[in-house]
Amino acid sequence: MALLIATPDRDSEELGRLIRRQDPEIDLRVWPELGRAEDIRFVLAWKPPEGLFRQLPALEVVSSLGAGVDQLVDNPQIPGHVAIGRLAGPRLAANMAAYLVAVVVARWKRLPDFAEDQRARRWNQWAPEQPPVIGLLGTGEMGRRTAAAFGELDFPVHGYSRSGRGPAGVTMHSGTRGLHELAGASDCLINLLPLTPETRDILDADLFSQMREGSTLINVGRGEHLVEADLLAALDRGRPGCAVLDVFREEPLPQDHPFWDHPKLFITPHCASITLTREAAELAVESYRRVMDGKPPLGVVDRERGY
């Protein structure tokens, strides 16, 4: 049984080296060098090349190198019997929580204003009275870690999930009504949902109209969750008052895109939390060994549900 790394837009040399170091027994292949394609049963993929899966008759498992599986679950080239997994370790979730705490706290404490004050030699003592209410769309691994981080700071946390279940201490909502309640209750609305047909375009005019005036929208899910034109119109109306975007429909964000110089937007280039090579190598070996033992891969997803 061979393991193939297929991550054409990333340098996989270090990942391959770490996997080999951990388990020299693994028959490891790195795309585009497939070797005997019939040996490959496990593929570690990120933006996999067009046509790859059709070349692998013995394929059993495809694991995403990251947390998102949206490029895999709706990939018609992956036969229905193939299991899909993902590698989302504790560091990935902790890094996401750190990014979200950083952007929320920077806004809450108005740190950019102090930078301006400093440049103007202005002594402008100020501190906020109340912590912002956090609304989390999605309470999976990243959502739980993020809820815990804000909870630790005594920020009130609300959550939205399909089942309505969520971590202790989080006021949960579900259904369309619940989604609107969450938007209305939040000072900072954070999207951490997986991308599925149900969640595509969920950040739209309807949702924005429920948001608090001057609130902040943060999208760290996928670009396809957001209806871009609706956001631009909503920002003009002040609901939300500003947005922090880390993911985009087209990445890299095209040079002529209106988001670049919008005064109410803060954008980062899909780096809120990036798969760490060391963590990914450890998890990949663990997932591969599980499959060898006849178990499902790590983070196995329900292909029907899409996450």
Ligand code: GLV
């Ligand atoms: C990053 O976006 C990931 O899905 O891990």
